[in-house]
Structure formats: C-alpha cells, structure tokens
Amino acid sequence: MKDHFRRAICLALILLVPPGAALAEDAAGVSPAAGAAPSAAGEEEIETIEEVETLQPDGDGSSSNARDWFSDAYPSLERGINLHLARTVRKYTLLFSVDHRTYQPLTKNPFEDFLGFDSGNLKIGLGLRFGVLDWMDVGLYRLNDGKTVPFDTYEFDAKFRVLKQDGQFLNLAVRPGVTLFTQRKGVKDSVGFFGQLLLDRVWFNRLTTGTGLLFHSNSTNDVKSNLDERWSMAVPFVFEYRILDWLALNYEMAVAVAGYGSKYGQGGLKAPFVFDGSPVSTFSPIYSGGVKFITNRHTFAIVVSNNQFMTADGVVANTWRCYGESVIGFSITRELDFD
Amino acid sequence: MPSRRVFLKMVGLAAGAVSLIPARLAQAKKVGLKLDKVAELQKVGGWAIVPIKEETVLLIRDGEASIRAMTAICTHKKCKVAYLPDDKRIRCKCHKSFYDLDGKNTDGPAPAPLRQFKAELRGEQIVIDLG
Numbered sequence: 001m002k003d004h005f006r007r008a009i010c011l012a013l014i015l016l017v018p019p020g021a022a023l024a025e026d027a028a029g030v031s032p033a034a035g036a037a038p039s040a041a042g043e044e045e046i047e048t049i050e051e052v053e054t055l056q057p058d059g060d061g062s063s064s065n066a067r068d069w070f071s072d073a074y075p076s077l078e079r080g081i082n083l084h085l086a087r088t089v090r091k092y093t094l095l096f097s098v099d100h101r102t103y104q105p106l107t108k109n110p111f112e113d114f115l116g117f118d119s120g121n122l123k124i125g126l127g128l129r130f131g132v133l134d135w136m137d138v139g140l141y142r143l144n145d146g147k148t149v150p151f152d153t154y155e156f157d158a159k160f161r162v163l164k165q166d167g168q169f170l171n172l173a174v175r176p177g178v179t180l181f182t183q184r185k186g187v188k189d190s191v192g193f194f195g196q197l198l199l200d201r202v203w204f205n206r207l208t209t210g211t212g213l214l215f216h217s218n219s220t221n222d223v224k225s226n227l228d229e230r231w232s233m234a235v236p237f238v239f240e241y242r243i244l245d246w247l248a249l250n251y252e253m254a255v256a257v258a259g260y261g262s263k264y265g266q267g268g269l270k271a272p273f274v275f276d277g278s279p280v281s282t283f284s285p286i287y288s289g290g291v292k293f294i295t296n297r298h299t300f301a302i303v304v305s306n307n308q309f310m311t312a313d314g315v316v317a318n319t320w321r322c323y324g325e326s327v328i329g330f331s332i333t334r335e336l337d338f339d
Numbered sequence: 340m341p342s343r344r345v346f347l348k349m350v351g352l353a354a355g356a357v358s359l360i361p362a363r364l365a366q367a368k369k370v371g372l373k374l375d376k377v378a379e380l381q382k383v384g385g386w387a388i389v390p391i392k393e394e395t396v397l398l399i400r401d402g403e404a405s406i407r408a409m410t411a412i413c414t415h416k417k418c419k420v421a422y423l424p425d426d427k428r429i430r431c432k433c434h435k436s437f438y439d440l441d442g443k444n445t446d447g448p449a450p451a452p453l454r455q456f457k458a459e460l461r462g463e464q465i466v467i468d469l470g
Contacts, residue, residue: 020361046369052376053393055388055411057421058433073418073433296434337416 039092074294075207075335078129078137078159080238080252080311081288081303085210086171088161088196089113089131094336099125101308101329105321115328118270120147123308123329135161139177143311145184154180154313157194170201179218192218194312200238208276210238210252219260219317232261232316233239240292248292250301254315255285261317286319290331368470374463380406386422394469395419396456397429401440408458408467409442414451429453 058073076088078095089095101123102116113119123146128140143153165171175196182189194217200210212235219232227314234254242248256262288305306321307314321327325327370391372381377398379387386399388411399422411419418433426431428445429438436447443452457468 044369046371048371048373048464049391050373050376052389054377054379055390055419056433057388057411058418071418072416245354 012257024107027211030182045295069205069242073296074245075333076131077240077294077299079333080208080240081250081290081292081301081305081331082307082315083210083236083238083252083254083288084159084175084196084198085208085238086161086173086212087171088135088137088159089201089335090098090337091131091134092338093131093132094338095127095129095333096336097125097127097129097141097330097331097333099123099127099310099331101303101305101310102327103308104327105269106304106326106328107324119330123310125310127321141311143309143314150184150187151181153309153313154182155311157179157312159198165201170199173198179216179311181218190218192216192313194316196312198236206242208238208240208242210236212236213255214312216313216316219313226227232256232259234261234286234316234318236315246294248294249290250292251287251289253285253287254318256316256318260315269277273297284319284322286315286317287323297335297337299331299333303329303331305329368468370410370467370469371461372465372467374460374465377465380465384424386424391467392469394456396467396469397422397453398458398465398467399429399440404460406458406460406465407440408456408465409453411454412453413449414444414453415447415449420453 013073058071060329072090076087076090076093076095077211078085078089079097082099093119096308100117102119103121103123104113104116104119106115108116109119110116123143125141125143127139127141129137131137138158139155141153141155141157143155145152155177156179161171161173163170175194175198177194178194179194180189181192195215196212198210198212202208208289214234214236215231217231219230227245234256236252238252240248240250284306286307288303288306288307290301290303292299292301302325306323306326307319308327309315372389372391377387377389379385380398383400383403386397389396389398395411396408397420397428398409403409413420413431413433413436415431415434415436418431420429420431420436420438422429427440429440429442430436431438431447431449434448436449437445438449438453440447441452442455444450457470459466
C-alpha cells in the first residue's frame with residue numbers, strides 16, 4: 001500500500017515540473033541561435049518583430065513637445081479658473097483646491113489693504129475632488145460666509161465624462177449637484193440643485209476652449225436666503241492657452257441667458273452694493289482672467305475677477321460688479337495619487 | 340467517495356494538465372528584434388524604448404554581448420523613463436525618480452522597482468522573454 005502511495009507521489013512530482021522551466025533555462029544560457037526555428041524538441045518559439053518603433057521618454061517640466069503637456073506627467077486640469085471643463089480628475093486621484101477672492105476692488109487702497117487682502121470679507125473656497133473611475137469624479141466644495149453674505153455654501157457634485165477628445169473629437173461631461181446654504185442662527189438653511197453640460201476641446205495641443213450650459217435653481221448670489229429660489233441659466237466660455245508646459249493664460253466668462261441672472265438690474269432689481277465713486281453697477285457678465293503656473297502636481301493661478309462667488313450658483317448669476325470693481329485672488333490645486 | 344487510487348490518479352492527471360499551461364505561455368511570450376533595426380543599441384551604453392506587444396520596454400546595451408530589458412513605465416506616475424549612460428542609472432524625468440540598472444528604485448517617489456524581462460543577444464538578434 002505504501003509503495004503505491006510513493007509511486008503516485010513521484011508521478012505527480014514528475015508531471016508537475018513544467019516544460020516551461022526548461023525554456024526559461026534556455027533563455028539564460030544555451031539556447032538555439034537567433035531567429036531559429038523551434039528546436040528539435042519543438043519547445044522554443046520566438047516571434048520576430050520586423051518593424052521596430054522607438055519612443056521618447058516623458059518630459060520633466062522642460063519638455064518642448066506640447067503633446068506631453070497633457071500627459072499623466074502633469075496635473076489633470078479639470079477647471080479653467082472657476083468654471084469646470086469636461087475633464088475629470090484621474091482615477092484614484094484626490095484633487096485638493098484652495099481659492100481666495102478679495103471683496104474690496106483691486107484699485108481701492110491697493111497698497112494699504114494689500115490689494116484687498118487686508119480689507120476683510122475674503123471669500124475662501126476649499127474643494128476636494130476624487131476620481132472614482134476614468135470617466136467619473138465626485139466633489140465637495142465649501143465657500144465661507146462673511147459680513148455681506150451670512151451663509152456658508154456647500155456643494156456636492158459628480159461629474160460624468162461622456163465623450164473624450166481622443167476618438168470623439170471633443171470632451172463632453174455632465175455635472176449634476178446639490179448646494180446647501182447653511183445660514184446663521186435663526187434663519188432656516190436652504191438647498192438648491194444644479195446641472196451643468198460641459199464641452200471642451202484642446203486645439204493644437206495648446207489652446208483649450210470650453211463652453212456648455214449652466215443651471216442653478218437658486219442663483220441670487222449676494223442676497224441669497226432660504227426664500228430666494230430663483231433659477232438662472234448661463235452659457236460659459238473658457239479659454240486656456242498653454243504658453244509653456246508650466247505656464248498658461250486663462251480667461252473665462254459666464255453670461256446669464258435665462259432666469260433671474262438674465263434680468264439682473266432690470267425690472268426694479270437694484271445692485272445691492274455699490275462702492276463710492278464707482279459707476280453704478282447693474283449688470284455684468286461674470287469674468288475671470290489669470291495666469292496659471294503648472295508643476296508636476298500643483299497649479300497656482302493669480303486671478304482677477306468681478307466675481308467672488310466660485311460655486312455653481314455663483315457663476316450662473318451675473319454680478320453686480322462692473323469691470324472697474326474687479327477683485328484679485330488666487331487658486332491653488334494639489335493632486336494626490338492613490339493608485 | 341472515490342478510492343485513494345482513483346483520487347491519486349485524478350491528482351496526477353490534473354497536475355499534468357497544469358504543467359502544460361506555462362509551457363504554452365512561455366513559448367508565446369518570446370520576442371526577437373533585429374539589432375540593426377534599433378540604431379540606438381548598436382553601441383555599448385545605447386538605449387531605446389520599444390513598444391513590444393502590450394509592453395513598453397526599455398532596452399539598455401550594457402555590454403558587447405549583453406543587453407538588459409525592463410518596463411519603461413515608471414512605477415510612480417506611469418511616465419516613460421530614460422537611461423543615463425554616464426550615471427548608469429535610470430531616471431524618470433517627470434518626478435525625479437531613479438532606478439539602478441537592475442530596475443531597483445533607489446531615489447525619488449517611485450514606490451516599486453521596474454519589472455525586469457529576460458533578454459539576451461543572440462548574434463544579431465535581441466531575444467526578450469516577456470513571460
């Protein structure tokens with residue numbers, strides 16, 4: 001009985017030694033000549049490649065090849081300045097953003113108030129986005145309150161990229177979300193929702209253009225309260241020109257085309273805040289312009305804008321500030337990869 | 340309930356079947372490149388990044404009769420790496436990761452070594468085992 005058992009074990013061990021192991025030994029040393037037909041034992045087959053293409057290594061922040069500038073070696077630029085593009089954050093990547101916008105116009109006491117940063121009422125936005133899939137990310141954004149706007153804004157959204165420029169000519173995404181306005185004590189919180197259709201395309205590896213349609217159910221900006229539930233719809237225009245791999249120029253606008261924002265300054269609606277000596281503001285499309293510095297995983301943008309409100313509700317309503325009342329600010333993003 | 344004899348037969352047959360699978364795979368993964376098709380590899384110290392099947396392979400001619408092959412994709416952010424012949428090191432220019440000639444990550448943010456492939460010069464042909 002024991003002999004049978006031993007024989008069976010030996011048989012199994014012999015069978016378990018793969019012929020592939022012999023091939024691996026061949027590769028290290030004595031194997032048939034190059035390009036040779038399979039050996040006598042018929043064990044080795046080499047597939048010969050006739051046409052060989054060579055590739056270049058990726059850049060290091062000094063690449064002059066603009067095609068590299070949108071590779072994984074650089075941050076995924078999913079926003080222009082405030083306005084979203086149809087790109088999502090890379091899968092398993094966390095994008096952290098910090099935005100500051102002053103309240104006081106850039107031109108008023110620029111030295112004493114350090115371009116407005118020392119004058120109070122700063123709007124500070126903190127954002128997190130996480131790439132769940134190659135074509136989907138989710139985000140959380142918080143904008144603080146202040147003396148003029150007694151509510152915090154919290155934004156929760158998901159972005160779904162439906163089309164991708166590689167193969168489908170342009171990027172297209174939809175971005176639905178919910179906005180929560182948390183009021184100060186004694187005032188009821190309010191909730192709104194938004195939807196964005198986003199389109200963009202990169203031209204000549206340098207110029208990104210974007211547009212789409214933005215909607216928010218509660219878009220009255222500075223005078224927002226739980227009673228304000230007036231919707232607005234706007235068309236965004238985003239331009240980002242990549243001068244160098246580390247430097248881009250940005251300009252973006254959002255023009256209200258329907259709803260509350262499109263009627264701002266008309267029919268008895270007055271601009272709630274007007275600075276002394278400034279032209280009376282009634283209606284201006286929102287704009288932001290800036291210079292963006294791009295490193296391997298950070299971006300830093302210095303921004304001039306006529307809008308303090310960087311959230312989805314803030315960009316659909318036109319602003320009461322005319323261009324002479326523009327403010328300054330900055331935006332920083334940092335990508336963290338969990339892949 | 341099968342007898343022990345039947346059970347051992349089944350084990351033996353299964354083992355035999357399994358042992359055949361890697362052999363098939365190994366045969367399918369060997370690739371030959373003509374040395375004269377890659378100009379960069381004509382001299383010692385030369386290197387090239389070559390897409391072969393699903394792999395992007397970094398080939399380094401480290402001797403008259405020897406050649407190294409490993410993945411050219413950095414383990415940090417998937418950039419394509421480059422060989423520095425003077426330093427005898429491999430560098431990912433994207434985020435300044437460094438690897439030694441064996442593909443071991445030695446400096447920078449790369450979290451893991453570069454995957455190695457068996458490669459050899461057989462006359463005028465480079466044979467790479469992608470298995």
